[in-house]
Amino acid sequence: MAKEKKLVEAITSMEEDFAQWYTDVVKKAELVDYTSVKGCMVIKPAGYAIWENIQRELDRRFKETGVENVYMPLFIPESLLQREKDHVEGFAPEVAWVTHGGLEPLAERLCVRPTSETLFCDFYAKDIQSHRDLPKVYNQWCSVVRWEKTTRPFLRSREFLWQEGHTAHATAEEAEARTIQMLNVYADFCEEYLAIPVIRGQKTEKEKFAGAESTYTIEALMHDGQALQSGTSHNFGDGFAKAFGIRYTDKDNQLQYVHQTSWGMTTRMIGAIIMVHGDNSGLVLPPKVAPVQAMVIPIQQKKEGVLEKAAELKDVLAAAGIRAKLDDTDKSPGWKFSEQEMRGIPVRIECGPKDIEKEQAVIVRRDTREKIPVTFAELADQVAETLEKMQKEMLDAARAHVQAHTYQAENYEEFQRIMEEKSGFVKAMWCGSRACEDKIKEDTQATSRCIPFTQETVADTCVCCGKPAKKMVYWGRAY
Amino acid sequence: MAKEKKLVEAITSMEEDFAQWYTDVVKKAELVDYTSVKGCMVIKPAGYAIWENIQRELDRRFKETGVENVYMPLFIPESLLQREKDHVEGFAPEVAWVTHGGLEPLAERLCVRPTSETLFCDFYAKDIQSHRDLPKVYNQWCSVVRWEKTTRPFLRSREFLWQEGHTAHATAEEAEARTIQMLNVYADFCEEYLAIPVIRGQKTEKEKFAGAESTYTIEALMHDGQALQSGTSHNFGDGFAKAFGIRYTDKDNQLQYVHQTSWGMTTRMIGAIIMVHGDNSGLVLPPKVAPVQAMVIPIQQKKEGVLEKAAELKDVLAAAGIRAKLDDTDKSPGWKFSEQEMRGIPVRIECGPKDIEKEQAVIVRRDTREKIPVTFAELADQVAETLEKMQKEMLDAARAHVQAHTYQAENYEEFQRIMEEKSGFVKAMWCGSRACEDKIKEDTQATSRCIPFTQETVADTCVCCGKPAKKMVYWGRAY
Numbered sequence: 001m002a003k004e005k006k007l008v009e010a011i012t013s014m015e016e017d018f019a020q021w022y023t024d025v026v027k028k029a030e031l032v033d034y035t036s037v038k039g040c041m042v043i044k045p046a047g048y049a050i051w052e053n054i055q056r057e058l059d060r061r062f063k064e065t066g067v068e069n070v071y072m073p074l075f076i077p078e079s080l081l082q083r084e085k086d087h088v089e090g091f092a093p094e095v096a097w098v099t100h101g102g103l104e105p106l107a108e109r110l111c112v113r114p115t116s117e118t119l120f121c122d123f124y125a126k127d128i129q130s131h132r133d134l135p136k137v138y139n140q141w142c143s144v145v146r147w148e149k150t151t152r153p154f155l156r157s158r159e160f161l162w163q164e165g166h167t168a169h170a171t172a173e174e175a176e177a178r179t180i181q182m183l184n185v186y187a188d189f190c191e192e193y194l195a196i197p198v199i200r201g202q203k204t205e206k207e208k209f210a211g212a213e214s215t216y217t218i219e220a221l222m223h224d225g226q227a228l229q230s231g232t233s234h235n236f237g238d239g240f241a242k243a244f245g246i247r248y249t250d251k252d253n254q255l256q257y258v259h260q261t262s263w264g265m266t267t268r269m270i271g272a273i274i275m276v277h278g279d280n281s282g283l284v285l286p287p288k289v290a291p292v293q294a295m296v297i298p299i300q301q302k303k304e305g306v307l308e309k310a311a312e313l314k315d316v317l318a319a320a321g322i323r324a325k326l327d328d329t330d331k332s333p334g335w336k337f338s339e340q341e342m343r344g345i346p347v348r349i350e351c352g353p354k355d356i357e358k359e360q361a362v363i364v365r366r367d368t369r370e371k372i373p374v375t376f377a378e379l380a381d382q383v384a385e386t387l388e389k390m391q392k393e394m395l396d397a398a399r400a401h402v403q404a405h406t407y408q409a410e411n412y413e414e415f416q417r418i419m420e421e422k423s424g425f426v427k428a429m430w431c432g433s434r435a436c437e438d439k440i441k442e443d444t445q446a447t448s449r450c451i452p453f454t455q456e457t458v459a460d461t462c463v464c465c466g467k468p469a470k471k472m473v474y475w476g477r478a479y
Numbered sequence: 480m481a482k483e484k485k486l487v488e489a490i491t492s493m494e495e496d497f498a499q500w501y502t503d504v505v506k507k508a509e510l511v512d513y514t515s516v517k518g519c520m521v522i523k524p525a526g527y528a529i530w531e532n533i534q535r536e537l538d539r540r541f542k543e544t545g546v547e548n549v550y551m552p553l554f555i556p557e558s559l560l561q562r563e564k565d566h567v568e569g570f571a572p573e574v575a576w577v578t579h580g581g582l583e584p585l586a587e588r589l590c591v592r593p594t595s596e597t598l599f600c601d602f603y604a605k606d607i608q609s610h611r612d613l614p615k616v617y618n619q620w621c622s623v624v625r626w627e628k629t630t631r632p633f634l635r636s637r638e639f640l641w642q643e644g645h646t647a648h649a650t651a652e653e654a655e656a657r658t659i660q661m662l663n664v665y666a667d668f669c670e671e672y673l674a675i676p677v678i679r680g681q682k683t684e685k686e687k688f689a690g691a692e693s694t695y696t697i698e699a700l701m702h703d704g705q706a707l708q709s710g711t712s713h714n715f716g717d718g719f720a721k722a723f724g725i726r727y728t729d730k731d732n733q734l735q736y737v738h739q740t741s742w743g744m745t746t747r748m749i750g751a752i753i754m755v756h757g758d759n760s761g762l763v764l765p766p767k768v769a770p771v772q773a774m775v776i777p778i779q780q781k782k783e784g785v786l787e788k789a790a791e792l793k794d795v796l797a798a799a800g801i802r803a804k805l806d807d808t809d810k811s812p813g814w815k816f817s818e819q820e821m822r823g824i825p826v827r828i829e830c831g832p833k834d835i836e837k838e839q840a841v842i843v844r845r846d847t848r849e850k851i852p853v854t855f856a857e858l859a860d861q862v863a864e865t866l867e868k869m870q871k872e873m874l875d876a877a878r879a880h881v882q883a884h885t886y887q888a889e890n891y892e893e894f895q896r897i898m899e900e901k902s903g904f905v906k907a908m909w910c911g912s913r914a915c916e917d918k919i920k921e922d923t924q925a926t927s928r929c930i931p932f933t934q935e936t937v938a939d940t941c942v943c944c945g946k947p948a949k950k951m952v953y954w955g956r957a958y
Contacts, residue, residue, distance in 0.1 A: 033602065035551075035552050036556055036559055040553070042552070045549055048548050048549050048550055049547075052548065068524035069524065069528070070521065070524055071521070071522040071640060072514075073520070074519070074624065075516050075519060075575075075638070077515055077516060080515055093581050093582060094581050095581065096554075096580050096581075096589075097578060098576060098577050098591065099579070100575070100576040101575050101576075101626035101637075102574065102575075110575075112553070112577065119514070122514065123512065123514065123521050127512065142622070143553055143621070147580035147581040158580075159554070161550065
């Protein structure tokens with residue numbers, strides 16, 4: 001019992017200190033560990049298995065839209081990084097530089113890719129000649145490096161895993177359509193697979209990607225009311241094409257610049273899962289992304305027949321396509337419950353001698369703690385149904401949380417008061433000027449999260465300067 | 480016709496210049512391209528799709544043996560790399576060094592991982608406390624960097640993709656068993672999936688991995704008679720555990736060092752597929768690893784109903800689980816045949832107006848060029864059967880090639896003559912001394928490929944020095 005208490009006590013409650021709660025969950029659920037390299041993490045089996053599921057599902061959705069995977073070099077020569085002016089200004093201050101290969105100094109420094117626009121452009125410039133070569137819809141799964149000063153597991157680290165899609169198109173319209181298409185792939189993926197509702201919209205000029213003509217984003221709201229940018233999709237127009245000379249001959253034999261896009265999603269999404277769904281007992285994984293969906297936990301396992309029956313139930317579940325495991329270690333059931341809860345396994349199946357007598361087991365949902373007694377004969381069907389229901393209800397609960405934490409401000413006083421007293425998204429009108437964004441950030445630490453696709457008219461004038469408003473914007477403090 | 484000739488003419492014949500043939504195939508089959516970073520390549524969609532299939536199948540086989548995937552940092556602090564003496568001596572001369580993060584010089588240089596033993600050890604030293612924590616059977620899929628002077632696509636590049644497994648065990652016996660188990664996973668994978676026969680054996684002291692107690696290897700023979708080391712599995716004993724202080728308390732509460740292994744397979748295997756199966760028309764992919772298994776090519780596609788029928792056949796094949804594509808571009812059939820052959824797609828399905836009249840199509844095998852007429856009704860079954868047969872016969876053909884190019888030498892004169900006149904494996908006895916290995920290499924450029932598990936007695940004395948022989952060794956020139 002002392003031991004059992006210890007596992008739960010090891011987490012700070014989220015009401016007390018959300019940041020510490022997050023760090024505790026990340027460690028106690030065995031998702032990551034720190035390393036000798038500051039700002040770089042080990043992703044442990046429980047964490048990496050979540051990433052594998054994210055990869056598999058996203059990759060499947062990408063390929064349905066015609067995406068092909070490739071692999072580009074890890075290194076970018078300094079001269080190549082400098083080819084597009086805005087891009088290099090955005091990234092040069094935070095890249096890691098390789099200066100020596102073996103014992104020799106390099107003739108030219110190489111940076112470890114922070115993102116691979118320049119490499120894809122260098123390749124496309126050679127590879128694209130004719131309109132027959134278009135579109136190129138390439139993606140790669142890899143790690144990238146950004147030399148961040150402050151780091152947090154999954155949310156901001158010096159190295160992280162991601163996918164980066166890079167496409168080239170004949171026309172501006174096609175590039176814009178692909179940019180929006182991929183944003184919608186991300187949004188649907190978040191909602192349908194991770195049970196995380198998102199706001200779809202466009203970034204302001206201030207917040208857009210270095211070198212992009214326009215950046216689209218999906219924004220999620222964490223349990224503490226802070227926003228998390230969860231996926232971005234950029235339309236580069238022909239800016240990179242001009243900087244790198246990427247041209248094709250069209251059907252009339254005229255030379256034209258291509259139009260490009262890029263889009264990415266990262267291991268940060270594991271952080272989002274934790275902060276949207278987790279509770280004071282640890283992680284709560286949506287069933288679809290959970291590496292283990294059902295943990296069978298025998299009660300009084302030393303009694304004759306209990307372990308055998310538990311193993312049989314696990315096999316029945318596995319045969320029904322449920323990712324099931326049996327905890328047959330010699331720990332106490334209470335300890336096993338705590339572990340299963342800490343790791344966010346969606347349901348556990350409890351089964352002891354009394355249950356066996358009655359030919360039944362008990363399904364316990366991780367999110368609601370609901371206990372569902374079920375006969376052995378109906379177990380697999382009931383678990384499958386429970387997982388499906390849980391997936392849906394987790395999305396509903398997360399939606400309700402966003403709704404409950406989305407406010408509206410008609411004037412600056414109201415805006416500042418909300419930012420002071422509450423936490424969440426604030427919908428407010430904006431005149432379109434950078435000055436107002438800067439002032440709002442200085443006064444409240446809130447940034448423009450996005451200009452949502454679904455516009456509403458909250459007021460007629462800019463929440464900050466009072467001049468005529470152009471757009472409604474979601475504002476919030478963000479990770 | 481001129482155009483069609485061009486594609487085939489673009490490849491040097493392998494008899495004329497095997498190295499040039501290889502480079503031509505790699506380029507013309509669109510597997511890779513060169514980049515602005517010397518020694519680093521772009522893996523294009525056709526190449527990367529092969530790697531994805533290799534990954535999926537190997538990963539599945541790993542997980543069946545209890546392997547869990549993780550991710551370790553890209554960087555290794557210099558002091559960490561230096562912890563194991565043999566290991567650092569082996570790798571330090573060929574690593575890339577990061578010296579600056581953003582605008583600041585680093586307090587300690589970081590090397591870009593050439594392999595991750597040191598990172599896993601650093602992690603295990605913290606993560607392993609008790610015998611309950613063992614075994615650890617971890618693997619990661621990533622890229623590594625070795626600053627090679629001479630590079631060739633897939634075979635030797637400054638950056639390559641691989642998997643590296645790193646395990647920790649309570650006993651020496653368990654570590655040895657895992658080392659052999661993973662070697663067998665590699666060997667079975669090569670033979671069953673890539674149709675590449677391999678020799679399983681142990682590396683000599685001279686050829687073993689830096690820091691290992693013993694290294695096991697699988698060796699394949701390329702079409703030109705040169706050997707290719709295709710996968711290695713290392714037993715480290717407790718050497719790394721002592722250098723890094725990785726200890727656990729056993730059941731009697733005594734502190735013990737763990738025993739470790741590591742094992743890896745790389746994108747080099749794509750080079751092996753090319754050099755074992757390719758011919759003068761390009762790549763030949765074994766059906767199991769082929770991203771596209773069947774290409775439907777319509778004949779006289781402008782005639783009414785031809786394209787529709789071809790599309791229908793493609794759908795029928797896809798519905799039967801065959802990875803099928805339709806080439807409906809406006810190129811000539813001859814050109815399409817050349818492209819399908821260059822890319823190594825295992826079978827093509829030809830179908831024109833005359834075939835449609837007779838309700839039939841023609842399957843053409845890439846390896847033997849055999850033409851198999853088949854009714855529409857039987858198409859899917861026949862293609863599936865042909866692919867299965869082709870997979871088997873490609874392995875048989877590769878086995879026959881190894882057999883025909885494996886020689887035996889009883890004395891040094893014979894050994895040298897074979898090495899001069901033939902190319903392939905030479906089985907010969909060895910006294911066990913490094914001096915003989917060095918002399919053989921100097922005289923013939925041949926190295927000991929392995930001490931095969933299946934020993935034969937070719938003679939009683941060492942092929943080089945004439946002293947009593949200890950082991951039979953496979954010798955050969957290698958990539």
